[in-house]
Amino acid sequence: MRRLPLQAITLPVIMDAPNDDAEGWIGMPTPRGHSLRSVRTIKGEDILPLRGRSRPLDSAIASLRSAISLRDPKLLKVAIEAAGYLTAIPGATTEYDWSDMSLKKLMPAARWEYSFLMSFALRDVKIVLWSPENGIKPPALAMYCPDNASASFTLLAVGKLSLCANKKCRVPFTPSSPRQIYHSEQCGSATRARRSRNRTGRS
Numbered sequence: 001m002r003r004l005p006l007q008a009i010t011l012p013v014i015m016d017a018p019n020d021d022a023e024g025w026i027g028m029p030t031p032r033g034h035s036l037r038s039v040r041t042i043k044g045e046d047i048l049p050l051r052g053r054s055r056p057l058d059s060a061i062a063s064l065r066s067a068i069s070l071r072d073p074k075l076l077k078v079a080i081e082a083a084g085y086l087t088a089i090p091g092a093t094t095e096y097d098w099s100d101m102s103l104k105k106l107m108p109a110a111r112w113e114y115s116f117l118m119s120f121a122l123r124d125v126k127i128v129l130w131s132p133e134n135g136i137k138p139p140a141l142a143m144y145c146p147d148n149a150s151a152s153f154t155l156l157a158v159g160k161l162s163l164c165a166n167k168k169c170r171v172p173f174t175p176s177s178p179r180q181i182y183h184s185e186q187c188g189s190a191t192r193a194r195r196s197r198n199r200t201g202r203s
C-alpha cells in the first residue's frame with residue numbers, strides 16, 4: 001500500500017484561552033525566558049471569519065483547492081495565476097508555458113502553488129508539547145496557533161475545516177463529509193443560481 005506521509009499524523013490544534021476556558025498549559029520560550037500560557041483545543045466552529053490580509057490568501061488557497069479537486073484546466077490556470085500574484089517573490093516566480101494545458105502539467109503546478117501558499121499561511125504555527133488538564137494527562141504534541149487566521153489555515157490543512165464555497169459567504173464550518181463544500185443548503189443553491197444566471201448571460 002502506498003504511504004501517505006502527509007496524512008500520517010494529526011495533532012490537536014490549540015490556541016490561547018482565558019484561564020476559565022483552559023484545557024492545559026504550555027511553556028513557550030521567549031527571548032527573556034519562558035511564558036506560561038493557558039490554552040485549549042479548537043475546532044472548526046471556534047474559528048471566526050477571516051479578515052484583513054488573510055482574505056486574499058484564503059481566496060487564492062480556496063481557488064486552488066477547488067480547481068485541484070475538480071481537475072478543470074481552465075480553473076487550474078486561473079487559480080495558478082491568482083496564486084502567482086501572491087507568491088511574487090524574487091527567485092520564486094515560475095514562468096508557466098500556457099500552451100500546454102494538460103492536467104499532467106497543470107496539476108503539479110497547482111499543487112506546488114498550494115503547498116507554497118499553505119506553508120506561508122502556517123508560518124507562525126508551532127509544534128509544542130503541552131500539558132493537558134494541568135498535568136493530569138501526560139504531555140502531548142500539539143500545534144499551537146497564535147491567532148485565528150493561522151488556526152483556520154491549520155484546520156483547513158488537516159481537513160477539519162472548510163470555508164463555505166459561496167464566494168459571498170466564506171463562513172468557516174466543519175464538513176460532515178469531504179464532499180460538503182457549502183456551509184448551508186441556501187449557500188449551495190445561491191451559488192448554483194448565480195452560475196446559471198452567468199451562463200445564460202443575465203446578471
Ligand SMILES: [Zn+2]
Nearest residue numbers: 164169183187
Ligand atoms: Zn455559506
